[in-house]
Amino acid sequence: MSPADVSDYRRREQSVTLSPANEPPNRGEEGRGDHHELLTLNMGPHHPATHGVLRLLVSLEGEVVRDLKPIIGYVHTGIEKTAEDKAYWKVIPVVERMDYLSYYFNALAFCGAVETLLDLEVPKRAQYLRVIHLELNRIASHLVWLGTSALDLGAISVFWYCFRERETILDLFEMSSGQRMHTRYFQVGGVIEDIPAGFEDKLRAFIGVMPERADQYGDILNRNEIVVRRLRGVCPLGEEELLALGVTGPLLRAAGHPWDLRKAEPYCSYDDFDFRVPVGTVGDNYDRFAVRLAEIYESVKIIEQALEGLPAGPYITEDRKIALPPRHELATSMEALIHHFKLVTEGFRVPPGEVYYPIESPRGELGCFVRSDGSAKPVRVHMRDPSFVHLQALAPMVRDNYIADLIATLAMLDPILGGIDR
Amino acid sequence: MTYDPQADALPVSRPAEPGRGAAAYRIFGETLRGMKTTFGRIVEGPTTVQYPEDKAPVYPRFRGRHRLHRFEDTGLEKCVGCSLCAAACPADCIRVVAAENTPELRISAGERYAAVYEINMSRCIFCGYCEVACPFDAITMGHDYELSDYDRSDLIFTKEMLLAEPVERAPLRAAGE
Ligand code: SF4
Ligand code: SF4
Numbered sequence: 221m222s223p224a225d226v227s228d229y230r231r232r233e234q235s236v237t238l239s240p241a242n243e244p245p246n247r248g249e250e251g252r253g254d255h256h257e258l259l260t261l262n263m264g265p266h267h268p269a270t271h272g273v274l275r276l277l278v279s280l281e282g283e284v285v286r287d288l289k290p291i292i293g294y295v296h297t298g299i300e301k302t303a304e305d306k307a308y309w310k311v312i313p314v315v316e317r318m319d320y321l322s323y324y325f326n327a328l329a330f331c332g333a334v335e336t337l338l339d340l341e342v343p344k345r346a347q348y349l350r351v352i353h354l355e356l357n358r359i360a361s362h363l364v365w366l367g368t369s370a371l372d373l374g375a376i377s378v379f380w381y382c383f384r385e386r387e388t389i390l391d392l393f394e395m396s397s398g399q400r401m402h403t404r405y406f407q408v409g410g411v412i413e414d415i416p417a418g419f420e421d422k423l424r425a426f427i428g429v430m431p432e433r434a435d436q437y438g439d440i441l442n443r444n445e446i447v448v449r450r451l452r453g454v455c456p457l458g459e460e461e462l463l464a465l466g467v468t469g470p471l472l473r474a475a476g477h478p479w480d481l482r483k484a485e486p487y488c489s490y491d492d493f494d495f496r497v498p499v500g501t502v503g504d505n506y507d508r509f510a511v512r513l514a515e516i517y518e519s520v521k522i523i524e525q526a527l528e529g530l531p532a533g534p535y536i537t538e539d540r541k542i543a544l545p546p547r548h549e550l551a552t553s554m555e556a557l558i559h560h561f562k563l564v565t566e567g568f569r570v571p572p573g574e575v576y577y578p579i580e581s582p583r584g585e586l587g588c589f590v591r592s593d594g595s596a597k598p599v600r601v602h603m604r605d606p607s608f609v610h611l612q613a614l615a616p617m618v619r620d621n622y623i624a625d626l627i628a629t630l631a632m633l634d635p636i637l638g639g640i641d642r
Numbered sequence: 643m644t645y646d647p648q649a650d651a652l653p654v655s656r657p658a659e660p661g662r663g664a665a666a667y668r669i670f671g672e673t674l675r676g677m678k679t680t681f682g683r684i685v686e687g688p689t690t691v692q693y694p695e696d697k698a699p700v701y702p703r704f705r706g707r708h709r710l711h712r713f714e715d716t717g718l719e720k721c722v723g724c725s726l727c728a729a730a731c732p733a734d735c736i737r738v739v740a741a742e743n744t745p746e747l748r749i750s751a752g753e754r755y756a757a758v759y760e761i762n763m764s765r766c767i768f769c770g771y772c773e774v775a776c777p778f779d780a781i782t783m784g785h786d787y788e789l790s791d792y793d794r795s796d797l798i799f800t801k802e803m804l805l806a807e808p809v810e811r812a813p814l815r816a817a818g819e
Binding site for chain 2: 513
């Protein structure tokens, strides 16, 4: 086949090179022959253990991973580009669909960025409601991670237990916003609706049982011989290297660096709450597991405090240039109707400028960059997604380890492909 | 910066490399403890719903299939064809073509009515912005979530389909449930 016949895609695929594998160990006489041969293997795109449509090009020497290259882009949706063509409030349901396990975080990163540009004060009640939903979402996301990771290690019961609790959380989301995933509950300036009657009781019941349930997961996994053997001391990566690779969130904290944006740069009233940041010591897979499990308890504590201290007041800003007027006013006030028409058809204008708004998502630093030129549509929306950054740490973690440990490490990395490809 | 990260750090515990006896305990004792946890769940009973025989109940705010409404007394359509819902839709899946009401043919309460009103359900993301946008409560999100069909073109819902009395398959949750 002449080079001209090769399609663009094939050429790109052929251009993927693997960095030279480490020198094969000198095995003397018996090391002769095919032991030295590297086997290049495609893991994915639809491998059950890749947690999404991820393709890993793995160079194996026997069972040992010598090199690895993640190939992404299978769920590229062009959301960032789509967002440039939509009024600010219509971007919210769109960006929520990036990292599909932490939709509230995506929405907050975007809303927070726009609020910063608008210099808008968010009412206290809205901030507390946001914190409640964010932390519920963090637990839900960790539950999916825990369930699927345990599945990768061969334990199936934990998966059922995790999804049972996640179901309760999704029910709570459905109750407050009407949808279980991608709720578009957060709006610029607050939340779209107040919580319904009965929500607080249901939430209280949930945070009452959640620590007990998390204890059960711990009972099954914490000291289980198989889990310990599969995780402890496997694929560690030190603090220095993680920082150099830009890794944040539970992975960095597992290596003993207590960096948490909720503490370091409090947003959304997080400084009102008393909670601690779980950290590990060596940064191996066991620490990564233990840190996330401990975070579930801390999230429950935050929800408890936010629910106790939930202030009265408006749930969305009263600035009529930004928030839609209350529905009952539409029938009585001409002014409200005009505002409503204008906001729905054109949307609000945002002063020119650019801003980067970072928050602590379940996976690490999730930042949203928004650039405005003064019109009602953003010029550029970009998300710094933690999964994307973390994926580059996978190769240094698993190099020269067994392929079975690659599966465990990938599980502990918790990448979400919707967020990586966007 | 006054922030001291170490102040709030909470070290997680790690299993130690046990000696002989402890290792034996961990292999058998911990496995038994895990099994106690799993078998202890039997008394709690199942939490699953036997779908599709039993439908999962929804909350009042649930956003399912859309509905268009009529005035109960006059039977006129509430929709006046203002296209606000189409303007609000992030997925651009609503198509409204308005026409004038005439004294002989009065369809809606306002000056105009929607001659064509279509929602493409295969594009809809169920964000509910159309419901939020409509100033006359003409369109609301219903509770039906069983929308699958054999053909994509069947998923374009016309005005007649949206105006018809919906099938109430999904039960609504009672208060406090
Ligand atoms: S629910 Fe959202 S996507 Fe669906 S028709 Fe309404 S506005 Fe459009
Ligand atoms: S449903 Fe409501 S918003 Fe849409 S065209 Fe009819 S009246 Fe206007």
